[in-house]
Amino acid sequence: MGFEKFGKEGYVSQTKITPMLSYLKKNQLPATVCQKCKRTWFPPRADCPNCKSNITEWTTIDGTCRLVTFTEVHFAPPQFQSDTPYFLGVAELKGGFRVFAPISGKISRDMLKPGRQMVLRPTTPTADHTYYLLEEL
Ligand SMILES: [Zn+2]
The missing domain is CATH 2.40.50 (OB fold (Dihydrolipoamide Acetyltransferase, E2P))
Known part of the structure; x- marks a missing residue:
């Protein structure tokens, strides 16, 4: 992956939240679940704002x-x-x-x-x- 999406879908070519775009393209709303404190975040967070863990899993939420x-x-x-x-x-x-x-x-x-x-x-x-x-x- 290069910089073909620079300025269109993000500010860097690769990030920890890149999967968000694939969920949106499948008509799903993505969120992340912290595997340490179990809080769910929407919009998705690569690092948990609550406990600072970077161990998250993707999920989808109801719109x-x-x-x-x-x-x-x-x-x-x-x-x-x-x-x-x-x-x-x-x-x-x-x-x-x-x-x-x-x-x-x-x-x-x-x-x-x-x-x-x-x-x-x-x-x-x-x-x-x-x-x-x-x-x-
Ligand atoms: Zn957490």
Whole structure:
């Protein structure tokens, strides 16, 4: 593996969380489970923030979530500027994980309310970006 994905999927060519991309491409939400203290982390962590162990295993989590809050973005980083305006949300998944993610353009402003049930789904909108979106349940 070289640097063909530099600036697109990560800042270095190889990292301990590289498997995350393969899970997203399989339409799964990846998390890591610390093998020492048994805590689950989403987004995945190569090293456990709780006990500092680097012995983790990959798992997947359910994307069902509840919208906590959201904002409308008018000025974005260059790679997302053509998508503006769009919404970003904070949602809480089962297990208490909180995620900050774009909200699908299929959801209008008047449909967005804190507490709304949503689902976090991996998506591949272009060949250059792999990430996830908050969508209708
Ligand atoms: Zn741990």
